[in-house]
Structure formats: C-alpha cells, structure tokens
Amino acid sequence: MQCTEAGKALIKFNHCKKYIYSFSVPQCCPLCQQVIGSRKLEEAPISISNPFTNGHQEKCSFLLRPTQGTFLREYDGRSDLHVGITNTNGVVYNYTTHGVRRDEAGWEESVSIPLLQPGMYGLMDQWDKYLEDFSSTGAWLPQRYEEDRHNCYSYTLTFINCILTTEGKEQLGKEEFTEKYVVPRTRKASKYITLYRAIEEHGFYVTDHPDEETSPPEGSGSC
Ligand SMILES: [Zn+2]
Incomplete structure (x- = not known):
C-alpha cells in the first residue's frame, strides 16, 4: 500500500518575522525573495509532526x-x-x-x-x-x-x-x-490539514509570531 501522501513532511521556518510553513526550505524566502541562509539559529527549520499514522x-x-x-x-x-x-x-x-x-x-x-x-x-x-x-x-x-x-x-x-x-x-x-x-x-x-492544503495550493503558508511585538526590530528590515 502506497502512503507517500501521509508521509510528506511539513517544516516551519522563521523569516520576515513570520512563521513560514512549507514542504521543504526554499532557496529564497517567498515573502522577501532574499536567499535563505542558515546563519541564525532561530531561522533553522523545525519539522512539524504528522498527526496521521498507518x-x-x-x-x-x-x-x-x-x-x-x-x-x-x-x-x-x-x-x-x-x-x-x-x-x-x-x-x-x-x-x-x-x-x-x-x-x-x-x-x-x-x-x-x-x-x-x-x-x-x-x-x-x-x-x-x-x-x-x-x-x-x-x-x-x-x-x-x-x-x-x-x-x-x-x-x-x-x-x-x-x-x-x-x-x-x-x-x-x-x-x-x-x-x-x-x-x-x-x-x-485539523490544523495540520489546513497547513497541508494551503502549502499544496500556494507552496507555503504564513502565520504571525505569537510574540511579534516583543521581538526587537531587525537591522535589515527589508521585509
Ligand atoms: Zn523574508
């Protein structure tokens, strides 16, 4: 039995002071088009656990x-x-x-x-x-x-x-x-399904940081 669909991993990374969800980390941020480096720890992607199992x-x-x-x-x-x-x-x-x-x-x-x-x-x-x-x-x-x-x-x-x-x-x-x-x-x-379908349709999904107002402004500020 194939179950590639249920096995597709989701990841979350930080950019433009947003959480961006995707199937994999893109070369450029879909919001600001800057190349995504791994220079900051807080930008490292986190994998989102799949709530479905066989x-x-x-x-x-x-x-x-x-x-x-x-x-x-x-x-x-x-x-x-x-x-x-x-x-x-x-x-x-x-x-x-x-x-x-x-x-x-x-x-x-x-x-x-x-x-x-x-x-x-x-x-x-x-x-x-x-x-x-x-x-x-x-x-x-x-x-x-x-x-x-x-x-x-x-x-x-x-x-x-x-x-x-x-x-x-x-x-x-x-x-x-x-x-x-x-x-x-x-x-x-349900949350996972929402993310999954949005990523499938648009390639990514964006949410605000819950603590947005408390984080210090970034130097580059181009987003
Ligand atoms: Zn960005």
Whole structure:
C-alpha cells in the first residue's frame, strides 16, 4: 500500500518575522525573495509532526478516520468519523451496519490513540482473544446497529471500558472520552490539514509570531 501522501513532511521556518510553513526550505524566502541562509539559529527549520499514522501498524490502539475519503483530501472538520480498534497484528475491528468488520486495509491514514500503557504485557497477550470474544457477542450483530445510539463509537467505547475494568480503572463516559482523547487529536489533525492544503495550493503558508511585538526590530528590515 502506497502512503507517500501521509508521509510528506511539513517544516516551519522563521523569516520576515513570520512563521513560514512549507514542504521543504526554499532557496529564497517567498515573502522577501532574499536567499535563505542558515546563519541564525532561530531561522533553522523545525519539522512539524504528522498527526496521521498507518493504523495497520499500530497495536492495541483506538483509530479514527473519516467515514468517507481521507483526512488530507476530504475531511472538513465536521465530516463523520469512523472508529475502530486494532488487534496486535494491525487488523482493525470496527462496527458497521454489516456487523463487526475486521479490516486488513483501509486505515492507512488514521489518527491513532494507544490503549495500553507500556509494560502491560499480560493484557497484550490476551488482547486478541478479548477483542475477538467481545466482537462475537450478540450486542454487535448487524441488526442491532443504530446510527445514532449503537454504532462504531458505542462498540469501541464499550470495549475500552472492558479493558479499563480489567485494569482495575474507572470507566469512561462517552463525553469524557471524546473530550480527553478524541478532540485534542482531531484539533491537531485539523490544523495540520489546513497547513497541508494551503502549502499544496500556494507552496507555503504564513502565520504571525505569537510574540511579534516583543521581538526587537531587525537591522535589515527589508521585509
Ligand atoms: Zn523574508
């Protein structure tokens, strides 16, 4: 499976007292056309971490992706999201109108949230069996599916709560789970998508420094 798109790195560098985002550092600043040297440390580019991962390479994780299309192309911040859980081989278990699917492809550009703390080997050994047994119960038959109330979210959250109970931890409500785990990641993903699409269209994207007024004026001042 090709995933060059999800792997394209973004970088950020400083010039003209702005943050400039791009796929690579250009020879000249797109704002002032001056040649970009690496003379100043604060102008050195920083790479922006890609919030998407190939879900089939993630073990014991909660995954999110748009129901239709991909994050980078189609996601608009309000699109429906589909969620699932990976086993230890990267097979993605997810609940749909057709019952529980076990996908070996299709989640190559996902937001991933690991569900096991490092070192929980006992639980990891049992994970695939737990997930398979859980998915085989009558609760997740196709005819039980209800778009608003008994859906992919209910399936993953119920499973996560079974795991939390096994670990002796408190269960999570739907809102708590969404607020704590999902929203911060989708917010980060949305920012990245905005940058990515703008760079694709214009070659770069510019933002102001948050502390612009506190930085001393530059000698050259040609921007
Ligand atoms: Zn410049």
